[in-house]
Amino acid sequence: MDRISFTFDGQEVSCAPGSSLAAALTEAGVRGFRETEKGKPRGIFCGMGVCQDCLVSVDGRPNQRACMTATAPGMTVAPQPARPALTAPPAVNRSAHRLTPRVLVVGGGAGGLSAAIAARETGAEVVLLDERKVPGGQYFKQSARPEAAPLDAQQAEGQALVARARDAGVTILPEVTVWGAFDGPEILAADPGAVYAIRPGALIVATGAYERPAMIPGWTLPGVMTVGAAQTLWRSYGTLPGARVALFGNGPLVAQVALELAEGGAEIPLLGESAPAPWRRPLASLAMMRRDPGLARKGLSMLAGLKRQGIAPRHDLRPTRIEAAPAGGLLVHYEQGRHSGRITADAVCLNYGFQPQNEILRLLDCAMTYDARFDQLRPERAPDCRTSIAGVYAVGDCCGLGGAPAAALEGRIAGRAAAGGPGPSAGEAATLARHRAFQDALWRVYDSPAPPLEEAAPETLVCRCEEVEKAALDAALSDDPHDIGALKRATRIGMGRCQGRYCAPALAGLMARRRGTPMGDLSYFAPRVPIKPVDIATITAAEALLAEETNG
Amino acid sequence: MARPDLLVVGGGITGQCAALSAARAGARVALVDLGLNAGSTANAGSLHVQMQSRFLRLNPHLAENLESSLPLYLSAVKAWEALDAELGGVELTREGGLMLAESEAQLAFLEEKAERERAKGLDVEILGHNALHRMAPWLSEEVIGAELCRDEGKLNPLVANRKMRAALERAGVEIRRDRITALEDGAAPSALGTRRHSAGQILLATAWGTSALLAGTAVHVPTPPEPLHMNITEAGAYEIHHLVQHAERPITLKQFRSGQVVIGGGWEARLSEGAGAPGIRKESLLGNVALAARIAPGIGGLRVLRTWAGYNTPVDGKATIGPLEAASRIHLALPGDAGYTLGPVVGQSAAALALGAEGPIDAAPYSPARWRG
Numbered sequence A: 001m002d003r004i005s006f007t008f009d010g011q012e013v014s015c016a017p018g019s020s021l022a023a024a025l026t027e028a029g030v031r032g033f034r035e036t037e038k039g040k041p042r043g044i045f046c047g048m049g050v051c052q053d054c055l056v057s058v059d060g061r062p063n064q065r066a067c068m069t070a071t072a073p074g075m076t077v078a079p080q081p082a083r084p085a086l087t088a089p090p091a092v093n094r095s096a097h098r099l100t101p102r103v104l105v106v107g108g109g110a111g112g113l114s115a116a117i118a119a120r121e122t123g124a125e126v127v128l129l130d131e132r133k134v135p136g137g138q139y140f141k142q143s144a145r146p147e148a149a150p151l152d153a154q155q156a157e158g159q160a161l162v163a164r165a166r167d168a169g170v171t172i173l174p175e176v177t178v179w180g181a182f183d184g185p186e187i188l189a190a191d192p193g194a195v196y197a198i199r200p201g202a203l204i205v206a207t208g209a210y211e212r213p214a215m216i217p218g219w220t221l222p223g224v225m226t227v228g229a230a231q232t233l234w235r236s237y238g239t240l241p242g243a244r245v246a247l248f249g250n251g252p253l254v255a256q257v258a259l260e261l262a263e264g265g266a267e268i269p270l271l272g273e274s275a276p277a278p279w280r281r282p283l284a285s286l287a288m289m290r291r292d293p294g295l296a297r298k299g300l301s302m303l304a305g306l307k308r309q310g311i312a313p314r315h316d317l318r319p320t321r322i323e324a325a326p327a328g329g330l331l332v333h334y335e336q337g338r339h340s341g342r343i344t345a346d347a348v349c350l351n352y353g354f355q356p357q358n359e360i361l362r363l364l365d366c367a368m369t370y371d372a373r374f375d376q377l378r379p380e381r382a383p384d385c386r387t388s389i390a391g392v393y394a395v396g397d398c399c400g401l402g403g404a405p406a407a408a409l410e411g412r413i414a415g416r417a418a419a420g421g422p423g424p425s426a427g428e429a430a431t432l433a434r435h436r437a438f439q440d441a442l443w444r445v446y447d448s449p450a451p452p453l454e455e456a457a458p459e460t461l462v463c464r465c466e467e468v469e470k471a472a473l474d475a476a477l478s479d480d481p482h483d484i485g486a487l488k489r490a491t492r493i494g495m496g497r498c499q500g501r502y503c504a505p506a507l508a509g510l511m512a513r514r515r516g517t518p519m520g521d522l523s524y525f526a527p528r529v530p531i532k533p534v535d536i537a538t539i540t541a542a543e544a545l546l547a548e549e550t551n552g
Numbered sequence B: 001m002a003r004p005d006l007l008v009v010g011g012g013i014t015g016q017c018a019a020l021s022a023a024r025a026g027a028r029v030a031l032v033d034l035g036l037n038a039g040s041t042a043n044a045g046s047l048h049v050q051m052q053s054r055f056l057r058l059n060p061h062l063a064e065n066l067e068s069s070l071p072l073y074l075s076a077v078k079a080w081e082a083l084d085a086e087l088g089g090v091e092l093t094r095e096g097g098l099m100l101a102e103s104e105a106q107l108a109f110l111e112e113k114a115e116r117e118r119a120k121g122l123d124v125e126i127l128g129h130n131a132l133h134r135m136a137p138w139l140s141e142e143v144i145g146a147e148l149c150r151d152e153g154k155l156n157p158l159v160a161n162r163k164m165r166a167a168l169e170r171a172g173v174e175i176r177r178d179r180i181t182a183l184e185d186g187a188a189p190s191a192l193g194t195r196r197h198s199a200g201q202i203l204l205a206t207a208w209g210t211s212a213l214l215a216g217t218a219v220h221v222p223t224p225p226e227p228l229h230m231n232i233t234e235a236g237a238y239e240i241h242h243l244v245q246h247a248e249r250p251i252t253l254k255q256f257r258s259g260q261v262v263i264g265g266g267w268e269a270r271l272s273e274g275a276g277a278p279g280i281r282k283e284s285l286l287g288n289v290a291l292a293a294r295i296a297p298g299i300g301g302l303r304v305l306r307t308w309a310g311y312n313t314p315v316d317g318k319a320t321i322g323p324l325e326a327a328s329r330i331h332l333a334l335p336g337d338a339g340y341t342l343g344p345v346v347g348q349s350a351a352a353l354a355l356g357a358e359g360p361i362d363a364a365p366y367s368p369a370r371w372r373g
């Protein structure tokens, strides 16, 4: 098919239509998209709109996320300086909409799509919105090219689910980011051309999870990205993150993506898993098989696939430092038990578990409980997935890790309940319990707690946005700050564009250990709007919409 | 420390400056703080000098208080400049403050205000369209003129609070954490919390906590907390050097050296039911930022990263400094409006009075006498 072209820093770049800017630049070999305050290059890291490290300027408008921006022919894209000039950006005309659907679903992954279908089939009018251009979420990762044939059964299943939601009459609004949540609930959201103020009868939050990195020196270098970012590049845009890709992490996703990239033609010099090999934990492995023989079989066939590709996962292995290799590319230092080694690659992928995207739930004041096993907050939920706040439901990975099958089932249960239908059947409750027991067994097999932040090397960037080193954190700790907010004000850790998404979990644990306090909602940074950085033109348009409603 | 000469209750900027100056003067000082909802950890670091139009608009009956306090603001900025040097830099700049006019009527209001302020010794000037836009190209063309007050400036309160805390430790101030619930005056005054804190003199720098503590005394100071909203953007090039306000609309806008633009100006937040920080109102977020974008379109390429809210304690717009009554060993240090600006001079003056030393200003006009009876 015809390729399109645009310019980056004055150079022409061509790509397949539908590519994100991040994918197009990666394919063109561009790694650094912007420069930080300290003059360091940054590029794609999370691939899902969370880290804010991929910022570029597009047609004179700074602070655009390359991973969430679709390419268009003739675009002028420029690397983003640390501090863009204060010039008024070109005006955009944004339409403004007040929506009052019976049910609003935020997030179009396995959980959100299933919820929307169930609510619609129960008779409710449903609006579903998702920040991505194509719904499907992390598990189904749809291709950005509508005409592309599905890569595999997983993508085909997602395609079918999206089609079912459309056929059922769900109004799907793509590219819409929720940035504000207020009592009511009232949701403020925006896409590049419109702003929305939404007051639904019921709200279903299905915002999924983002990935936990490894905080090691060099984790901010261009070319170092999350495993999910690499997976999105490949599955949604057909772009490999590099020719030679090393993956490090914990859990089945890492191996799965290694296999997908290898099948896509990448060389995988190392697949490093921090947990011991599964056969060293026979009881947990057996329990996992028993809970869901189908999924366990999928895991085994993945291992067989890796073997066919000549990839042998190495266990008990963790990266310790990443640096720019003298001859180009990246050099990763790692440790495996008492041995250490080094490897070069042109992309390095990291994933040490998941963090729920629970910002909307926390803003709306939903009661949260700390889950020590998974080191994350979970909302308190009734069997029909209702939270402690009237009219607010939560499903899927935004409630803490649960996996796609559980997300889908929770979605069906919540969607029905939110539309006024019956609660879960005994069969559904039993299936959900089995999914959860499987996750439990799975993560017993992969159990491998991350080294505590206390042990990080002094030069480690604890806050990637504000470029705060571990040494500065240690200095601030000597003043004995009494909570995470005081620590934030003293160090600037958590004040940057990612709004504390990467540092907060690590910092919350550290503070709790130091002060001997139990972990809970208050251990983390206080939730505040905006949920994601929001541009001023969006706020101006939303203000006009609400002012008009009040006056007219 | 067995029995300090001075016990400061309240560890915001006012209490910290009182404690630091007393310790530097040789007193044994303890500071006890609840560590909750200090305006000083929420504020925006504007060094205000000219009369704030917001205050004049909301409290026209208190305009006289504000006007008579203008010399105090000049001393306050001097006190901050001294602190800036002493603490090793708090990103303080004094490039002046602009109060904008979008109509002839607003400009006329500013001209009259400038006249009154000049009479009190402020360095103010009215700027026409061209002079103003040369100085501030990021402003909207709708802005036709401004009052420039060269005495005004800004600093980074995050840096100041951190360095202040370190300075207190170096000066040997003992920091205690407690909630004071009652006071005992007399020859050996005490503040009672989970324990008894006795001292030679007690100084209250407790902002919104003050009226409850004075319940049993003859002094009744209204100190209701005023929950205020703030917004901050990501960093842009450092081009906004002034502290920016408007003649008629509630806004303060400035840029930290870090490049981030801080937008506030007295938009209200929601009083929290529990003991927590106030909540955010969407009307304030939308209204405040939209107003900022209208008068300064140059910030339109930046995104808002975060909002927050905190408790201001404006009292009657005038500082309260000194003992509850002549023989009392309990002293008040309440800055009133623009309390972060005034905190150092008010804290230092109150501490000096408590220790029988000479303070930086004549505090007689700010005596608690007006609250007796």
Ligand SMILES: Cc1cc2nc3c(=O)[nH]c(=O)nc-3n(C[C@H](O)[C@H](O)[C@H](O)COP(=O)(O)OP(=O)(O)OC[C@H]3O[C@@H](n4cnc5c(N)ncnc54)[C@H](O)[C@@H]3O)c2cc1C
Pocket: A106, A107, A108, A109, A110, A111, A112, A129, A130, A131, A132, A135, A136, A137, A138, A139, A140, A176, A177, A178, A179, A206, A207, A208, A209, A210, A211, A227, A228, A229, A231, A253, A256, A354, A357, A395, A396, A397, A398, A402, A403, A404, A407, A531, A532
């Ligand atoms: C990066 C990543 C890769 C994964 N890969 C696999 C895999 O290959 N195999 C596997 O079995 N499991 C995988 N998982 C786990 C699996 O995806 C989840 O268990 C499953 O997707 C949960 O579904 P969900 O509906 O809860 O969330 P998701 O599928 O994550 O969907 C959430 C959706 O919400 C949207 N959203 C979030 N915040 C906002 C907002 N503020 N405004 C608008 N939209 C928003 C997102 O764009 C996203 O589409 C992965 C998880 C992650 C995070």
Ligand SMILES: Cc1cc2nc3c(=O)[nH]c(=O)nc-3n(C[C@H](O)[C@H](O)[C@H](O)COP(=O)(O)OP(=O)(O)OC[C@H]3O[C@@H](n4cnc5c(N)ncnc54)[C@H](O)[C@@H]3O)c2cc1C
Pocket: B009, B010, B011, B012, B013, B014, B015, B016, B032, B033, B034, B035, B036, B037, B038, B039, B040, B041, B042, B043, B044, B045, B046, B047, B048, B178, B179, B180, B181, B205, B206, B207, B208, B209, B210, B213, B227, B228, B229, B230, B264, B309, B310, B311, B312, B313, B333, B334, B335, B336, B337, B338, B339, B340, B341, B342, B343
């Ligand atoms: C959002 C916001 C922005 C602002 N911006 C500016 C600005 O730009 N410029 C400016 O000049 N001013 C500004 N202000 C006002 C300024 O922040 C305050 O007036 C000033 O910080 C007051 O300082 P303080 O030390 O007197 O009181 P606070 O900082 O409020 O400290 C009072 C302390 O006393 C403690 N306390 C109270 N009761 C008790 C008790 N019973 N026992 C023990 N401890 C107790 C509290 O916990 C607190 O730590 C702003 C205020 C807000 C809320």
Ligand code: FES
Pocket: A043, A044, A045, A046, A047, A048, A049, A050, A051, A052, A053, A054, A065, A066, A067, A068
């Ligand atoms: S890579 Fe685009 S936001 Fe993280």
